Amino acid sequence: MIQEQIKNLIKESLKNFKIEAKDVSLEHPVDLSMGDYSTNIAMVYGKELKTNPKELAEKITAELNKNLPKEISKIEPKNGFINFYFSKEFFAENIRGILENKDFAKNNLYLGKKVMIEYTQPNPFKPFHIGHLMSNAIGESLSRLFEKSGAEVIRANYQGDIGLHVAKAIYGLLKFGMPSDTKTIEEQAEYIGGCYSRGSNLYETDHTVKKQIDEINKKIYDKSDKKINEVYSWGRGVTLAAFEVIYKVLGTKFDKYFFESEMIEIGKKIVKQNTPKIFEKSDGAIVFHAEKYDPKLHTRVFISSQGLPTYETKEIGLTMTKFKSGLFSKKLDLSVVTTAIEQAEYMKVVQKAVSIMYPKLEKRMKHITHGMMRFATSKMSSRTGNIITGESLIKNSKAEIEQKITERNFTNEEKKEISEIVGIAALKYSILKQAVGGDIIYDFEKSISFDGDSGPYLQYSYTRAKSVLEKAKNENIYFPVLDSKNPKKLDVLLPANWGTTEVEKILYKFPEVVKYSTERFEPHHIANYLIELARAFNAFYGNTKIVDKDDPASLYKIALTESFSIVMKDGLWLLGIKVPEKM
């Protein structure tokens, strides 16, 4: 890699000043005019050498200049920094690399590792809301980042098919009646969600109802009531089927589904085996005093005084199932779980318990929390029915796009496809462009954006590039590397007086950004990168004519355009966003 090469150069030159640097910092200046890489080495060692950093920077630069590799055209000291400028040949070489190896962003960060990403996690009998959309967008993007880094990825989904929420929904169904079977799966699921929130309200306000629901809850666990069993399996089936419809639209396909109901026995077994060594009896319940191991944690109940396992116990069951059950031929190297922020503290306690029982697993569990979707004025809660369902948001987003392309000359089939691809892009991008963890304020008007910093903007840039390439092909000046029969070396084509564009300066960074994003579990760096890239391309597009038979530089510009389209498509893929060929 070129970074290592530059770092070594710097280390070598430092030896002239009797400095043995273990590691030197090398970063991209924010402003492209300050070079492609810069180092702060003069400021770091200025004090040690009792020299003014600016003077030292000049001296080091003089040393470096004695032996300049061909990739670097210029080295310049400025404000104590030393800036490195790549030569246009370096960029041309990079463009060729992209065209020849379309998967040039892949890395081997997790080569040969087995990684499970658990995400989305909606609960049967409850609506699929925007929070699940968030989790899905983040989890899918992480899955793809890990795939890009050589991991074998297992997409998993843990769904709560048992517990009080189910009892509330079933109470509602029994009380208010079953939906007509002439309705679609989605409509039936929506109805069930409504029953849940009505049942939930009554649970809070009506003592008699509360008793009835608690009774139903017990019967769900012990499967003693035939009618309830029927409603249960029907409702579970309907809501799960409705979720599948959404997953398909979102472009997610899970490899493994886990259900809470399956985690009860194994969880209980493990908790009991470790009582009283780790878990302790207290007021009839079995609890874990996490604060004994870490003062920042707190006590949580794992098995209630009624003998019922809580969510904590089921989570232990799930973790053990993942790591120890022999479910997979190769053991899991890493388990990533995404949930909303509310689960952060409780998950720390569960992971602490697991780490004590199985110390080796401690570093193999990673919990990522996303913020909550909230309204500007109040909290979103499926308990009160105060939510936006994922489905309605998708529908609205698609409808907006359809409106927008209504005058275009597309067939109905094309319109449908484009509005889906672009609508989903708008949603996913608005989630993924910001750092994972923060809340998202839901504003109906602004939640989906089509211009500026948006998914459709990226897609639009891509289709523009494709359209240019189409034209180049029609005019028979298509870039020869793409005709595999006659691959010419690109540096031959580099125009004599070529002024390097921003597009080139951004393109070569893509693999670094992908790696960085993966290391930190943060897809938003990809989103930011793509916006920067698209902006540079659109500016380039705006002030130069790319396809021009009379311009000797045209071939190189076309190559540049093709590279852009490859990287944009690949980057959007990492975000879980498809590209339309036209829009």
Add this chain to the structure above:
RNA sequence: GCCCUUGUAGCUUAAUGGAUAGAGUACUUGUCUUCGGAACAAGUGAUGGGGGUUCGAUUCCCUCCAGGGGCACCA
């Protein structure tokens, strides 16, 4: 009360301890005989308050203020 977490332009937000804090939106003003205006170019505007560490702090530490989450049988 204790623990965790977050405060950046009017709004939504970015910034591996680095250079003039970067975008979008909104507002103001420009660009089209060129390959697709969901575009391009320019302008106005921000680090909650106060200390500290550092050559250098949005970033690390302390404190205050303001949100959010969690703290025993919900998930």
